[in-house]
Amino acid sequence: MHESSALLTDRYELTMLDAALHRGTADRECLFELFARRLSGGRRYGVVAGTGRFLELLKHFRFGESELEWLRDEGVVSTTALDWLADYRFSGSIWGYREGEAFFPGSPILVVEGTFAEAVILETLALSVFNYDSAVATAAARMTSAAGSRPLAEMGSRRTGERSAIAAARAAYIAGFSATSNLEAGRSWGIPTMGTAAHSFTLLHDSEEDAFRAQIDTMGAGTTLLVDTYDIEEAVRLGVRLAGPELGAVRIDSGDLPIVVDQVRRLLDELGATSTRITVTNDLDEHAVAALAASPVDSYGVGTSVVTGSGSPAMGMVYKLVAHRDDQGDWISVAKKSAEKATVGGRKTAARAYDRHGVAREERIYLGDGPAGEHEGAADAASERPLMVQLVEGGLVDEQYLGAAGTRQAREHRAQAVAELPPRAVSLTRGDPVLPTVYLEG
Amino acid sequence: MHESSALLTDRYELTMLDAALHRGTADRECLFELFARRLSGGRRYGVVAGTGRFLELLKHFRFGESELEWLRDEGVVSTTALDWLADYRFSGSIWGYREGEAFFPGSPILVVEGTFAEAVILETLALSVFNYDSAVATAAARMTSAAGSRPLAEMGSRRTGERSAIAAARAAYIAGFSATSNLEAGRSWGIPTMGTAAHSFTLLHDSEEDAFRAQIDTMGAGTTLLVDTYDIEEAVRLGVRLAGPELGAVRIDSGDLPIVVDQVRRLLDELGATSTRITVTNDLDEHAVAALAASPVDSYGVGTSVVTGSGSPAMGMVYKLVAHRDDQGDWISVAKKSAEKATVGGRKTAARAYDRHGVAREERIYLGDGPAGEHEGAADAASERPLMVQLVEGGLVDEQYLGAAGTRQAREHRAQAVAELPPRAVSLTRGDPVLPTVYLEG
Secondary structure (H helix, E strand, O other), X not given: OOOOOOOOOEHHHHHHHHHHHHHOOOOOEEEEEEEEOOOHHHOOOEEOOOHHHHHHHHHOOOOOHHHHHHHHXXXXXXXXXHHHHHOOOOOOEEEEEOOOOEEOOOOOOEEEEEEHHHHHOOHHHHHHHHHHHHHHHHHHHHHHHHHOOOOEEEOOHHHOOOOHHHHHHHHHHHOOOOEEOEHHHXXXXXXXXXXXXXXXXXXXXXXXXXXXXXXXXXXXOOOEEEOOOOOHHHHHHHHXXXXXXXXXXXXXXXXXXXXXXXXXXXXXXXXXXXXXXXXXXXXXXXXXXXXXXXXXXXXXXXXXXXXXXXXXXXXXEEEEEEEEEOOOOOEEEOOOOOHHHOXXXXXXXXXXXXXXXXXXXXXXXXXXXXXXXXXXXXXXXXXXXXXXXXXXXXXXXXXXHOHHHHHHHHHHHHHHHHHOOOHHHHOOOOOOOOOOEEEEEO | OOOOOXXXXXXXXXXXXXXXXXXXXXXXXXXXXXXXXXXXXXXXXXXXXXXXXXXXXXXXXXXXXXXXXXXXXXXXXXXXXXXXXXXXXXXXXXEEEOOOOEEOOOOOOEEEEEEHHHHHOOHHHHHHHHHHHHXXXXXXXXXXXXXXXOOEEEOOHHHOOOOHHHHHXXXXXXXXXXXXXXXXHHHHHOOOEOOOOOHHHHHHOOOHHHHHHHHHHHHOOOOEEEOOOOOHHHHHHHHHHHHHHHOOEEEEOOOOHHHHHHHHHHHHHHOOOOOOEEEEOOOOOHHHHHHOOOOOOOEEEEOHHHHOHHHOOOOOEEEEEEEEEOOOOOEEEOOOOOHHHOOOOOOEEEEEEEOOOOOEEXXXXXXXXXXXXXXXXXXXXXXXXXXXXXXXXXXXXXXXXXXXXXXXXHXXXXXXXXXXXXXXXXOOOOOOOOXXXXXXXX
């Protein structure tokens, strides 16, 4: 595996750069914008995730000897372009929604300003990161709402690519999950890790009693025992007999959960294990979590559905040129005209407007140069909050958005941003975005 | 990013190992099996992909100082387990279906033999790789069938995690795609790369003519021009005027494709550009590709749908303990009993049985020790083909399955394996697997 992120890129980014270098247009100052035309899956709101990862990858977006040699051998671009790539450092500026922010159709989630050459070649990487991470975070936020105060653990590493698994754990954590099973996500991003045991562990031993004893001896009575390898009732009795009422939790991974969970709770209480928790993990999605709201479940483990965006595995975000400077230095708005894929040209800033109760009512996109905070806003709005922050200035990444600290900050911001949305935002049925997007002249 | 693949692992793999070490059961010889209980999405057959990637990752599955230090600091496992992990090298053996092979519910896609400790900790990584890669290959194979003799290019890097994008390009190639837009997939796996140009390139320039000129001057007349930024008809006329009838291709990325493609073909022919090809790329999936069968399309670019498994983004494969040796050295079959997740215990080999016309008719899974080739088979079968090969022997990976050569071999094998299936295998409607899975005593 190669350290550099530079070849995580579509070939055409480099051939366009090559052609622009030859035409003398590569140095034109440009604005690219990353946004979603719609919220796939009938989502009521989206959750931005990927920012911290993208900024880390941006720092490793370098064409080293090994990358250049391969491009040369394959004849991908001319030697002019190879020389240019050898010196590549992104030297422009990037603004964007905070990671964890709610977004809506048209929200300018990322605005990249730089020469055409230096901004266009970030397209593929930026979209890969934001499309996947935001799809996971958007699905995960629905699960967080459905779970209410009960904790959710992300356990889906085995159902997505092995490196996407790290991104998914991080996105789910930002969206309110409390932990992940993925160790690398713990190491790389400071996310709490958790785990129970698999059926194989029970099957390995000569009896369920042997297996439970081994686990309790090593992990302590506070461990979580998997009780559905053979007979659930027998396993619960056995677990309490071996660990005592201090048994941490039992995990149920199969069966008709509302019924089984009730039975297990009654049994645990009868056995005096009133503080032993029940965690369930059987192919859950947000609808299954919601359906268990009235059952005595203490926590959920979610796998496949969260790491695959629960039916919407990619966010559908695009990265479009919206303006470039002309030879006089003035910005020219540009936009594609094709009917169903029309874009709004020009530089944009964004703000969320609130009603007098502090509930979000409108996604405002201001066309023009000024920061959104300086706009007057519509007369009936009690207030508005500017949504964009500067992430990169003159090539320098703002370190506060990186690493474990940036991830924690995004998680906190997500909680606030979602709490401000109208109550119907938590609806799990397909529908329209919960806020309208309004374009205003800046 | 860390080189080692060892922490791409669920925490419970290591805590189970820890508990088994303490119990004295960690060294029990075990057989784990990777298989799918069903084909998600009503697929008629699955395509195995991921083998070559998994074997590469297996070679880097090492707990180095940095991994051990993190595990120690986090208190994930005991020092006994840390010492064991420090020396970890997989020393067991692995058999499996060839990469590119068709598979069915219950097919033993991978059989891992080793001690419990050394085999259990590969679970997460193996599943991540096979579940994602096979989901992509299975979807991609449907697109390959739908496209007939027309080439398909994989262009979905931007719609999946940035490292999954490489795996997706590789899986699609194995499933019959001819090229990818992803440069790293070209470098890492020898897959042909391709590319056209984006709308941003046209918008950057003062006119479409400027943009086309720049592209043709740099890339030659054989390039592919994107013609739907403004007006398709004008763009096609312009492209032929600038490049002449040698213009390689035009790409259409929007609009009502069957109508637009017909118009563009007529226009190109009128202009004398009879050999200029038409490539289409507008959110295609296998159904859209099939719907264009009668249109004069020359090639397809597929993005989102292929990298997200076209509605089934994870294959649903599991990794289960199926047998272990007892203290006398005899193999004991084990299986989970929960109704909807029951597994078939014991060592298995597999063969595909054919009718007398050479058409596959049955997936045979033999329970027992011998290689499938030695079984007699049912009396009415003209022949059968053993499906499993040894991938790893005593910890040593068979190099023929690695790298670009292994990938090419998998691509060839996929074509043969799919060609042998009954004709209804290419049906795009949801349905039952095209072959029944039959369990036989070995």
